Amino acid sequence: TQLLEQSPQFLSIQEGENLTVYCNSSSVFSSLQWYRQEPGEGPVLLVTVVTGGEVKKLKRLTFQFGDARKDSSLHITAAQPGDTGLYLCAGAWFLRTGANNLFFGTGTRLTVIP
């Protein structure tokens, strides 16, 4: 059974603070994707990481894929109220058909207080 655990489950911080969200698994993934989901809406893709040790930046968001491709982190610098939402990581394995089924983590619900 593939299991992706995210921590913390809930995080409430003041505007301007930094934070890190973790995504851990005992399985090795071909790629790992980070999504953000608003209530009642579909997940919105933020970034995909593929190579072990890879670091990607998206404005104030920094994503890192672990060297062994089992874990990932999302770091937000100077959080703003607009960052409030549910952050999901999802691991994928490439299939011979080219499809890659995603297995989602449990999510981290972030609240940034103005």
Place this chain on the structure above:
Amino acid sequence: EPEVTQTPSHQVTQMGQEVILRCVPISNHLYFYWYRQILGQKVEFLVSFYNNEISEKSEIFDDQFSVERPDGSNFTLKIRSTKLEDSAMYFCASSATGTGGYEQYFGPGTRLTVT
């Protein structure tokens, strides 16, 4: 910007009835997926579809479920005889092939309520 669309946004049905959820993937994508999310739980993989056949399916995707790509644009999920536990948000996703083909883009979802 191209996006995945889904209809209806909300479907209410009685237990035992058949429902069809519809999706229009991004036009140049070749891989299609259905996921579901029961309220308060994580997103779960149901099925992937490529080249007009199922690529892989999860344990959730039993004989009550089927998928079809009836024409060049639509991708449907059918539940033959709905159960109360089928109530959930159903998300369609699609991905392209080749470089970057592993990125999946999700639709806004269909909320299915079985009464």
